[in-house]
Amino acid sequence: MNGFLNVIVDILSQPAILVALIALIGLLAQRKSIPDTLKGTTKTFVGFLVISAGAGILAGSLAPFGEMFQQAFHVSGVVPNNEAIVALALNEYGSSTALIMFLGMVFNVVIARITPFKYIFLTGHHTLYLACMLAVIFSVAGFTSFWLILAAGLALGIIMTLSPAIVQPFIRKVTGNNNVALGHFSAVGYAASGIIGKLVKGKNSRSTENINFPKGLGFLRDSTVSIALTMTVIYLVVALVAGPTYIEANLSNGTNYLVFSLIQAGTFAAGVFVILAGVRLVLAEIVPAFKGISQKLVPNAKPALDVPIIYTYAPNAVLIGFFSSFIGGIVSLLIMSLTGTVMILPGVVPHFFTGAAAGVIGNATGGLRGSIVGSFVNGLIISFLPLFLLPVLGDLGFANSTFSDTDFAVSGIFFGTLAHYVGKTGIVIGLIAILAIMFAFNFKRTKTNSANQESLKEAK
Numbered sequence: 001m002n003g004f005l006n007v008i009v010d011i012l013s014q015p016a017i018l019v020a021l022i023a024l025i026g027l028l029a030q031r032k033s034i035p036d037t038l039k040g041t042t043k044t045f046v047g048f049l050v051i052s053a054g055a056g057i058l059a060g061s062l063a064p065f066g067e068m069f070q071q072a073f074h075v076s077g078v079v080p081n082n083e084a085i086v087a088l089a090l091n092e093y094g095s096s097t098a099l100i101m102f103l104g105m106v107f108n109v110v111i112a113r114i115t116p117f118k119y120i121f122l123t124g125h126h127t128l129y130l131a132c133m134l135a136v137i138f139s140v141a142g143f144t145s146f147w148l149i150l151a152a153g154l155a156l157g158i159i160m161t162l163s164p165a166i167v168q169p170f171i172r173k174v175t176g177n178n179n180v181a182l183g184h185f186s187a188v189g190y191a192a193s194g195i196i197g198k199l200v201k202g203k204n205s206r207s208t209e210n211i212n213f214p215k216g217l218g219f220l221r222d223s224t225v226s227i228a229l230t231m232t233v234i235y236l237v238v239a240l241v242a243g244p245t246y247i248e249a250n251l252s253n254g255t256n257y258l259v260f261s262l263i264q265a266g267t268f269a270a271g272v273f274v275i276l277a278g279v280r281l282v283l284a285e286i287v288p289a290f291k292g293i294s295q296k297l298v299p300n301a302k303p304a305l306d307v308p309i310i311y312t313y314a315p316n317a318v319l320i321g322f323f324s325s326f327i328g329g330i331v332s333l334l335i336m337s338l339t340g341t342v343m344i345l346p347g348v349v350p351h352f353f354t355g356a357a358a359g360v361i362g363n364a365t366g367g368l369r370g371s372i373v374g375s376f377v378n379g380l381i382i383s384f385l386p387l388f389l390l391p392v393l394g395d396l397g398f399a400n401s402t403f404s405d406t407d408f409a410v411s412g413i414f415f416g417t418l419a420h421y422v423g424k425t426g427i428v429i430g431l432i433a434i435l436a437i438m439f440a441f442n443f444k445r446t447k448t449n450s451a452n453q454e455s456l457k458e459a460k
Contacts, residue, residue: 020045029292050278057271072241077343080404101131107157121160141419164304170194183304185407193358197370205367228269321359321375328379350404385409392416
């Protein structure tokens with residue numbers, strides 16, 4: 001049984017396989033020819049592997065930067081890391097996590113079918129992480145066996161449906177259509193960036209993609225060039241402060257510390273380039289293929305895809321968002337040091353992936369100013385929310401560990417607090433209340449549509 005569950009986890013936690021299966025089902029539902037079905041499925045599969053490879057390249061180049069930063073400025077504390085805490089929890093809650101993940105995906109489809117929130121969450125690794133966190137919280141609350149899987153699976157399905165819905169108004173603004181959604185559990189931070197962008201938008205707020213460079217600097221309009229040059233400056237500055245002794249002894253395997261930093265900066269730019277190429281490949285295939293799913297199972301459903309899917313719409317905002325979010329993390333660190341709380345160190349990887357998206361969304365609603373301020377606020381949010389989540393995780397036996405993305409923190413604090421103060425009963429009531437609110441939206445929409453139809457009849 002455990003072997004079978006491990007296979008389920010391996011399949012469902014791999015975005016490339018999961019999305020390729022969705023594409024295959026969608027193309028078969030549309031009765032596409034065998035060549036078209038094979039082409040669409042294969043290109044979707046390969047496209048997501050390209051995105052994953054690009055993300056791996058980025059993470060690999062950012063890891064030494066984080067260590068260099070800590071050495072350069074002599075800071076220590078907790079670095080939010082989803083993978084680390086999940087790895088610890090899976091040792092004890094692996095089987096429960098697999099079943100919760102599977103049932104959560106089923107509930108996601110069912111909820112999307114019967115409510116106005118038509119989003120199918122397809123980011124497998126984030127689903128796995130949240131399933132694991134819910135398995136721990138609900139177990140500590142007193143749920144066991146069947147009721148643990150059912151309650152936590154329902155909670156996961158609700159969050160998988162609501163998270164894309166929260167940020168979708170801003171994704172429509174970014175993409176100019178309503179074909180895809182964002183499936184990444186940091187929607188609270190992204191929505192905050194979009195709202196902030198609207199608030200700070202000025203009369204002549206230009207897009208980050210329309211920055212007017214002097215004639216001699218026109219080459220900076222090429223995002224690959226601008227990212228590579230900017231990151232080179234950042235890496236070299238931090239390397240100079242950290243010093244050659246530390247870097248060459250601990251990070252570069254003896255390679256000159258400046259040469260090592262230059263290579264890492266170029267690798268970062270290469271990772272962004274690979275991600276953007278993969279995104280273009282996936283979008284060209286998954287949207288048409290997904291129509292088969294929406295036609296058969298969930299009419300008008302939208303695929304909620306991983307965060308790099310929006311990077312192509314504003315490459316300059318990706319870099320601006322990363323920097324602004326990271327600065328927000330540094331400001332948060334200073335505030336925490338002055339107030340004497342546990343210090344949440346700015347994790348470079350979460351600040352890049354979420355900060356970049358916040359920058360793109362802030363740009364869509366508020367131009368350059370919105371990109372800068374919106375992603376800065378995102379940096380504050382992903383610093384302080386993990387701090388507030390720490391006591392909950394400490395009660396669960398995971399002290400000095402925390403998740404990095406906003407939706408993990410919000411849901412963890414919500415269900416963890418209910419578990420601590422009111423136990424199983426409070427969690428069940430909370431789940432029922434959320435579902436009731438979602439159904440109320442459905443009732444309101446039906447009533448509005450009926451009123452509009454009556455008005456049209458009267459007009460005729």
